Amino acid sequence: AGTTRLEQRVCKNSVMLVGDSGVGKTCLLVRFKDGAFLAGSFISTVGIDFRNKVMNIDRLKVKLQIWDTAGQERFRSVTHAYYRDANALLLLYDVTNRTSFDNIKAWLTEIHDYAQQDVVLMLLGNKADATQQRVVKREDGERLAKEFGVPYMETSAKSGLNVELSFTAVAKELKHRSMKEPNEPKFKLQDYVNKEMKSAGCAC
Numbered sequence: 001a002g003t004t005r006l007e008q009r010v011c012k013n014s015v016m017l018v019g020d021s022g023v024g025k026t027c028l029l030v031r032f033k034d035g036a037f038l039a040g041s042f043i044s045t046v047g048i049d050f051r052n053k054v055m056n057i058d059r060l061k062v063k064l065q066i067w068d069t070a071g072q073e074r075f076r077s078v079t080h081a082y083y084r085d086a087n088a089l090l091l092l093y094d095v096t097n098r099t100s101f102d103n104i105k106a107w108l109t110e111i112h113d114y115a116q117q118d119v120v121l122m123l124l125g126n127k128a129d130a131t132q133q134r135v136v137k138r139e140d141g142e143r144l145a146k147e148f149g150v151p152y153m154e155t156s157a158k159s160g161l162n163v164e165l166s167f168t169a170v171a172k173e174l175k176h177r178s179m180k181e182p183n184e185p186k187f188k189l190q191d192y193v194n195k196e197m198k199s200a201g202c203a204c
């Protein structure tokens with residue numbers, strides 16, 4: 001008695017997906033939650049929506065409440081209100097859309113203005129499967145991420161590339177922050193992601 005069994009502890013967190021309209025936020029969430037890709041016509045998110053997912057991280061249940069925001073400008077005031085409750089943000093651009101990449105700096109300003117100072121943040125270059133239409137090089141994404149000190153990787157909601165990994169990395173960081181075991185080394189999100197991609201033999 002008195003000892004908390006690690007498996008029974010639940011760590012609850014809110015993760016928010018942000019980025020321009022059409023970058024693939026809804027598709028990324030659906031791929032992560034249901035393992036499927038929403039092919040066909042593009043239905044823009046209205047306002048905000050959320051889905052829950054429980055992940056097992058180092059024998060601990062990490063409950064993620066994932067908020068899918070509308071990228072369209074006209075819903076910006078709605079999403080602003082949700083930033084302060086977010087523990088983590090996945091900021092997406094579309095590698096086939098230069099404007100969505102150029103807008104990342106504006107998104108970072110918005111995050112700075114509205115989100116918690118210590119929010120876990122990761123930049124994702126989505127639609128990495130679309131090699132023919134690609135206009136933003138991986139190196140450009142890497143450079144930008146480095147400039148702002150944000151972990152980064154490319155994803156594809158269509159092929160599933162790095163989708164699980166991006167959410168796992170964020171969940172691990174959140175778990176480490178809230179329930180660090182004594183003598184546990186500090187978790188470095190970018191190092192974890194790099195290691196996982198390397199062991200998966202990812203050429204990206």
Ligand SMILES: Nc1nc2c(ncn2[C@@H]2O[C@H](COP(=O)(O)OP(=O)(O)OP(=O)(O)O)[C@@H](O)[C@H]2O)c(=O)[nH]1
Pocket residue numbers: 019020021022023024025026027028038039040041042043044045046069070071072126127128129130155156157158159
């Ligand atoms: N090739 C490819 N297409 C994708 C990918 N992810 C999303 N798409 C397509 O991009 C379009 C927009 O996807 P959504 O997920 O609805 O975009 P969103 O960011 O949620 O857009 P808003 O709700 O308006 O903010 C859809 O036509 C998707 O099929 C991907 O990884 N690869």
